[in-house]
Amino acid sequence: xxxxxxxxxxxxxxxxxxxxxxxxxxxxxxxxxxxxxxxxxxxxxxxxxxxxxxxxxxxxxxxxxxxxxxxxxxxxxxxxxxxxxxxxxxxxxxxxxxxxxxxxxxxxxxxxxxxxxxxxxxxxxxxxxxxxxxxxxxxxxxxxxxxxxxxxxxxxxxxxxxxxxxxxxxxxxxxxxxxxxxxxxxxxxxxxxxxxxxxxxxxxxxxxxxxxxxxxxxxxxxxxxxxxxxxxxxxxxxxxxxxxxxxxxxxxxxxxxxxxxxxxxxxxxxxxxxxxxxxxxxxxxxxxxxxxxxxxxxxxxxxxxxxxxxxxxxxxxxxxxxxxxxxxxxxxxxxxxxxxxxxxxxxxxxxxxxxxxxxxxxxxxxxxxxxxxxxxxxxxxxxxxxxxxxx
Amino acid sequence: xxxxxxxxxxxxxxxxxxxxxxxxxxxxxxxxxxxxxxxxxxxxxxxxxxxxxxxxxxxxxxxxxxxxxxxxxxxxxxxxxxxxxxxxxxxxxxxxxxxxxxxxxxxxxxxxxxxxxxxxxxxxxxxxxxxxxxxxxxxxxxxxxx
Numbered sequence: 001x002x003x004x005x006x007x008x009x010x011x012x013x014x015x016x017x018x019x020x021x022x023x024x025x026x027x028x029x030x031x032x033x034x035x036x037x038x039x040x041x042x043x044x045x046x047x048x049x050x051x052x053x054x055x056x057x058x059x060x061x062x063x064x065x066x067x068x069x070x071x072x073x074x075x076x077x078x079x080x081x082x083x084x085x086x087x088x089x090x091x092x093x094x095x096x097x098x099x100x101x102x103x104x105x106x107x108x109x110x111x112x113x114x115x116x117x118x119x120x121x122x123x124x125x126x127x128x129x130x131x132x133x134x135x136x137x138x139x140x141x142x143x144x145x146x147x148x149x150x151x152x153x154x155x156x157x158x159x160x161x162x163x164x165x166x167x168x169x170x171x172x173x174x175x176x177x178x179x180x181x182x183x184x185x186x187x188x189x190x191x192x193x194x195x196x197x198x199x200x201x202x203x204x205x206x207x208x209x210x211x212x213x214x215x216x217x218x219x220x221x222x223x224x225x226x227x228x229x230x231x232x233x234x235x236x237x238x239x240x241x242x243x244x245x246x247x248x249x250x251x252x253x254x255x256x257x258x259x260x261x262x263x264x265x266x267x268x269x270x271x272x273x274x275x276x277x278x279x280x281x282x283x284x285x286x287x288x289x290x291x292x293x294x295x296x297x298x299x300x301x302x303x304x305x306x307x308x309x310x311x312x313x314x315x316x317x318x319x320x321x322x323x324x325x326x327x328x329x330x331x332x333x334x335x336x337x338x339x340x341x342x343x344x345x346x347x348x349x350x351x352x353x354x355x356x357x358x359x360x361x362x363x364x365x366x367x368x369x370x371x372x373x374x375x376x377x378x379x380x381x382x383x384x385x386x387x388x389x390x391x
Numbered sequence: 392x393x394x395x396x397x398x399x400x401x402x403x404x405x406x407x408x409x410x411x412x413x414x415x416x417x418x419x420x421x422x423x424x425x426x427x428x429x430x431x432x433x434x435x436x437x438x439x440x441x442x443x444x445x446x447x448x449x450x451x452x453x454x455x456x457x458x459x460x461x462x463x464x465x466x467x468x469x470x471x472x473x474x475x476x477x478x479x480x481x482x483x484x485x486x487x488x489x490x491x492x493x494x495x496x497x498x499x500x501x502x503x504x505x506x507x508x509x510x511x512x513x514x515x516x517x518x519x520x521x522x523x524x525x526x527x528x529x530x531x532x533x534x535x536x537x
Contacts, residue, residue, distance in 0.1 A: 328430075328455035329455075330432075331455050331456045331457070334398075334513055335399070338395040345430070346429055346430040347430060354431060360430070389395065389396060
């Protein structure tokens with residue numbers, strides 16, 4: 001659809017398109033294999049269950065988890081982060097404990113921690129930006145104490161594209177005895193993830209930001225920590241033995257996956273992982289860096305444009321946000337939309353960050369491997385229209 | 392003129408650049424703040440109502456060209472009007488930007504928003520100030536509708 005309308009789709013940070021090989025797997029399931037998993041006695045049910053569980057293993061390999069039981073399928077990043085917040089943190093935290101998050105966080109890694117802090121009496125501390133608009137690591141070190149039980153932080157900012165030094169944050173937090181939750185939603189389609197190398201405790205991401213379908217995501221957790229996550233949903237698939245008054249539950253991972261899962265979504269996620277592995281992150285990175293450079297250099301030709309976040313393309317992943325003088329981001333987006341350029345404009349579900357940047361909204365262009373230099377040219381040409389119409 | 396040029400025609404851009412009625416009225420008796428959750432923009436509208444008349448209107452807040460121009464033109468169109476007239480005009484303006492039947496003779500400069508219905512994601516921007524005004528009156532006990 002996007003192709004047919006000659007749209008330069010530059011809103012990949014919202015959701016990425018799906019390549020044919022992903023669509024085919026989903027299509028095949030719905031056309032020919034639509035049976036449930038983990039319960040049928042017939043061969044097809046067994047076959048689809050095997051495919052479904054093979055994706056769990058492929059996901060574990062994709063992020064270098066130790067074991068496939070550390071992979072919980074969720075409906076997306078938001079669902080995964082809520083599971084950690086209310087299945088784990090709410091049970092662990094005491095009044096006087098502290099949670100650290102950052103001003104870079106998407107609302108989905110912000111509001112759950114506000115709620116957990118409110119419910120437990122724990123204190124919520126927020127790391128700001130330094131004068132380069134990067135995460136203020138100095139301030140982080142100062143906020144981190146032995147009271148810090150949990151740090152929840154994004155790997156890549158969905159607004160600035162800047163990369164957070166998660167390894168450093170994890171090392172320091174572990175040193176103080178805290179647990180780190182990583183929001184990898186904006187990272188997963190652009191960067192190779194290695195949970196063991198990072199020593200991440202929990203990590204969440206969505207399928208649809210890595211060339212897969214919507215409605216499926218992953219919570220990774222270290223086995224000993226996942227054991228401490230209480231189910232938030234109860235019902236089929238997660239139960240073991242049930243009598244009239246009591247029930248026992250399945251071991252991990254099924255204990256945290258109540259109900260019929262998003263089977264097509266999980267199979268599509270598996271195909272998306274294969275797609276990413278086939279192309280390889282080195283190639284993806286080179287291509288996206290080329291596009292971001294072209295975009296940055298092109299926007300710099302328009303003096304009124306202010307770009308937010310890191311100066312060089314090398315310090316950002318996939319995303320570039322800007323404003324055109326004092327023109328409101330929505331006006332820019334509407335005008336370039338009539339030139340068939342799709343970008344995001346608004347607060348990007350990151351209102352605390354907008355406040356830190358001193359703006360109410362920004363225009364965000366975000367690229368994927370599927371974009372071409374023509375898409376960027378189309379955006380740059382459309383920007384001239386903005387000037388012609390409004391200035 | 393293309394739809395987009397018509398939407399951002401001079402009268403709208405100028406109202407946004409040099410808006411009428413910006414600031415807080417010294418003696419308002421009704422007011423409300425409304426936020427557009429899509430973009431985070433907000434508008435606060437202040438009203439001085441005397442004898443069923445909108446004697447004075449003003450607004451504060453940040454927003455896009457569409458929401459700012461609409462607020463400015465609203466102040467221009469409604470100041471001094473009877474509540475009943477204001478209600479009718481809001482309905483008429485809402486019909487215009489939703490692409491429904493409207494009475495052009497009543498709209499004056501507001502007719503400049505005629506192509507807004509071609510941009511459905513922006514309809515909310517065009518109604519923001521008007522809905523804030525309606526909220527202020529409704530919350531203050533004057534049944535204004537919305």
